[in-house]
Amino acid sequence: MARTHRIAVIAGDGIGPEVVREGLRVLERAAAAHGFRIEPTRYPFGAEHFLKTNEIFPDSAFTEVRGHDAILLGAIGDPRIEVGLLEFGIIAKMRFELDLYVNLRPVKLYAEHLSPLKDTTPDDVDFVVVRENTEDAYAGMRGFFKRGTPDEVATQEIIFTRKGVERAVRYAFELARKRNRAKKLTLIDKANAVRAMDLWTRTFAEVGAEYPDIARDHQYIDAACMYLVRDPRQYDTVVTSNMFGDIFTDLAAMIQGGLGIAASGNIHPGRVSLFEPIHGSAPKYANQNVANPIATIMAASMMLEYLGEPRAARHIENSVAGLNQSKRLPSLGTDSGLSTTQIGDLVIEAMEKAGVPA
Ligand code: IPM
Ligand code: MN
Numbered sequence: 453m454a455r456t457h458r459i460a461v462i463a464g465d466g467i468g469p470e471v472v473r474e475g476l477r478v479l480e481r482a483a484a485a486h487g488f489r490i491e492p493t494r495y496p497f498g499a500e501h502f503l504k505t506n507e508i509f510p511d512s513a514f515t516e517v518r519g520h521d522a523i524l525l526g527a528i529g530d531p532r533i534e535v536g537l538l539e540f541g542i543i544a545k546m547r548f549e550l551d552l553y554v555n556l557r558p559v560k561l562y563a564e565h566l567s568p569l570k571d572t573t574p575d576d577v578d579f580v581v582v583r584e585n586t587e588d589a590y591a592g593m594r595g596f597f598k599r600g601t602p603d604e605v606a607t608q609e610i611i612f613t614r615k616g617v618e619r620a621v622r623y624a625f626e627l628a629r630k631r632n633r634a635k636k637l638t639l640i641d642k643a644n645a646v647r648a649m650d651l652w653t654r655t656f657a658e659v660g661a662e663y664p665d666i667a668r669d670h671q672y673i674d675a676a677c678m679y680l681v682r683d684p685r686q687y688d689t690v691v692t693s694n695m696f697g698d699i700f701t702d703l704a705a706m707i708q709g710g711l712g713i714a715a716s717g718n719i720h721p722g723r724v725s726l727f728e729p730i731h732g733s734a735p736k737y738a739n740q741n742v743a744n745p746i747a748t749i750m751a752a753s754m755m756l757e758y759l760g761e762p763r764a765a766r767h768i769e770n771s772v773a774g775l776n777q778s779k780r781l782p783s784l785g786t787d788s789g790l791s792t793t794q795i796g797d798l799v800i801e802a803m804e805k806a807g808v809p810a
Contacts, residue, residue, distance in 0.1 A: 455488040457759050460520040462542065464498040466733025467743035467792075468526025474745035474796030475524060475752045481800050482756060482764040485808050493520065497542055499530030508541035518550060522755050523726040526748065527733035540592065546726050547585050552718035553616065554623050555583035555697060556754070557730065559687075559704040559714070562776035566709030569681065577708055579687035582627060583697025584620040585718055587611050590694045612648060612693070617655045623721070624691035625663045634688035638669040640676045640696055652693065677703060705730055709776070712744030715751035717758060727755040741791045746772060746781060749799055767809055771802035 461476065463469040476492060483490045495517065497509050517523060528542050546552065561567050561577035594608035621639075628637045639656045643649035653670070660668045669686075671679060673696045679686065680700070684707055692700060705714035711731035718726040729747030737743050750772060757765035775781045775798055781790075790798075 456491050457483075457488060457522065457761075458491045458493065458520045459755070460517040460523045461492045461494045461525075462497055462517075462523065462528075463494070463526040464528045464542070464733065465500075465530045465538070466527055466735040466738040468498065468528070468733055470739070470741060470743050470792045471729060471745040471748040472524065472526040474792055474799075475526075475748035477796050478749045478768060478799055478803070479752050479756070481803055482752075482761070482768055485767065485803065486761060486764040488761060488764070492524075498528060499533050499538060502533065502538060508538060509545055514545070514549070517546075518724050520724055522724060522759055524748075524752065524755060525726055525728040527729065527731065529733040529735075531735055543728075544590065544592075547590075547718055550718075550720060550724060550726070551586060552720050552726055553584065553586050553619055554717075554719045554721075555585040555694075556717040556719055557581040557583060557697070557701045557704070557714065558754075559684075559701070559708050561708045562713075562773040563709075563779070565779060566713070566776060567707055569684070569707060572684065572707070576685040578633070579684070579704075580627065580631070580689055581697060581701050581704065582620055582624040582689065582691045583701065584616060584692070584694050585697075586694070587613060587616045588694035610646065610648060610695075612651050614651065614655065617652055618659060621652075621655050621659045621691055624689055625659060625666055628666045628689035629663065631689060634667070635665060636667040636669060636688040637663075638671060638676075638687055638690045640671050640673050640690060640692040640700065642673050642696070644672060649693070656691075673700065676700060680704060680707065701730060710744075711747065713746050713750065715747050715754055717751070717754045719758065725755075725758055727751040727758070741793055743792050744781075745792050745795055746799075749796070763809060767803055767806065768799070770809065771799055771806055774806070775799065775802050 463472040479490050528538050558580045561574045564573050589608050589610050591611050597605040641649040641652045643653045705711050714730040716730050728751055753765045753768040
């Protein structure tokens with residue numbers, strides 16, 4: 453019998469259901485071409501479900517979801533609901549409770565016209581960010597004192613643990629080695645101002661001693677934002693903390709062609725992991741069939757790579773790259789005139805034309 457990959461699917465809010473629909477079509481196509489099966493289980497969680505049932509992500513469903521081989525997520529977030537409630541109840545819950553300690557965010561420019569930077573070619577932008585995904589201010593250790601009064605105090609702790617930092621850093625060194633490109637790892641922190649980040653600096657140096665073949669570089673986050681625009685070529689593999697990684701990868705997404713393209717994997721090696729576009733739910737574009745599904749399609753490709761289907765992953769990636777090179781896909785925004793469905797069709801058509809790669 454064909455290999456079967458069981459996928460928990462949370463399409464979520466806003467444009468989530470539309471982009472996930474195309475992601476699943478492409479997955480089905482890849483499965484058919486490469487001789488495996490995709491068995492999706494759909495979960496309704498998100499704003500509509502919450503408004504109807506008052507349920508965010510019940511434990512019973514969570515237990516089921518974690519029993520799958522991987523999870524595909526569209527987007528979470530809705531203006532009708534308290535800020536952060538569903539984001540934390542669904543996305544962050546999975547990141548923390550499934551201990552998905554790496555947020556892997558490839559940044560690759562597939563065609564020159566996609567980048568807003570002038571004279572920037574695909575050779576200049578090809579790196580991957582390892583964003584620590586379980587600590588930092590995201591750990592939710594916060595409080596309000598004298599709330600709503602002129603004397604209000606608000607706190608939120610930034611936490612880093614030696615174990616948490618070390619596993620992210622180690623993953624990044626291994627990845628730099630595996631990529632075998634510039635063999636360079638850049639640590640981004642803010643240890644000059646946030647002194648707790650000295651833990652990152654020290655861990656990076658100690659773990660780095662075990663990887664003499666990997667060159668080490670170090671930047672502060674403010675300077676890194678400047679360098680990313682001035683000279684993206686200098687990056688091969690990047691490792692950084694949760695919040696800086698969040699910000700840096702939105703900037704990086706623009707350099708590769710926008711949030712319509714950028715994908716991510718929330719990974720705990722060897723365990724059920726979560727794949728999603730970097731973009732949010734974009735409520736103003738919901739239900740109009742105008743959202744760009746490429747980020748979700750690329751997240752599906754990352755998922756296949758993770759599931760041990762590298763040829764199918766490459767098949768999707770090469771097809772998307774080819775469409776970008778021939779300028780048949782939109783770059784920034786939703787003004788390409790192509791619908792969500794038409795973009796899905798183009799990818800599937802390109803996969804068929806390419807045939808199954810060796
Ligand atoms: C992301 C998102 C999330 C984050 C939000 C929705 C909590 O921006 O995946 O980058 O900050 O991690
Ligand atoms: Mn983000």
